[in-house]
Amino acid sequence: MNGFVVNRFYKIEDLIELVKNKKDRDATYMIYVSSDTDDFEPGMEVYVGDVPSFDDEDNEVMPESVIKLGLESGYMREHFQDVVDLACKQKPNASTEEIVRCLNHYAEHDDFLDLH
Incomplete structure (x- = not known):
């Protein structure tokens, strides 16, 4: 997999690989x-x-595709990349499972998990 496309589903492993390779x-x-x-x-x-937009009262408006699929926000791009x-x-040969653990740790604690 070499191309990155918005508005589609990815297996978490494939998305991590795309992000790893920037x-x-x-x-x-x-x-x-x-x-x-x-x-x-x-x-x-x-x-x-797509990222949510905001209405005149500064309320978040989810993209139509996300609403139709019944999904909710999971991760902001910048945080996922970070x-x-x-x-x-920290660990150049980190496994997908280790990176998934790091993502879950960050989502729960707003803090980076140390892989050393």
């Missing part, structure tokens, strides 16, 4: 998950979609 850096996106998702898990699918980048910097 194939996503020219795109603006947000990662969405089903509403019953607590943590990322290896093998799960996530939706990479977690993946730091995990790979």
Whole structure:
């Protein structure tokens, strides 16, 4: 997989690989998950979609595709990139499972997990 496209589903492993290889850096996106998702898990699918917009009262307005799919916000692009980048910097051969653990840790604690 070498191309990065917004508004499609990715297996979490494929998305991590694209981010590791910086194939996503020219795109603006947000990662969405089903509403019953607590943590990322290896093998799960996530939706990479357009970022929300805001109405005149500064309320967040989800993209139509996300609403139709019944998804909710999972991860902001910048945070996802930061977690993946730091995990790979700390441990260049980090496994997908380790990176998923780092993503879940950051989502829960707003803090980076140390992989040393």
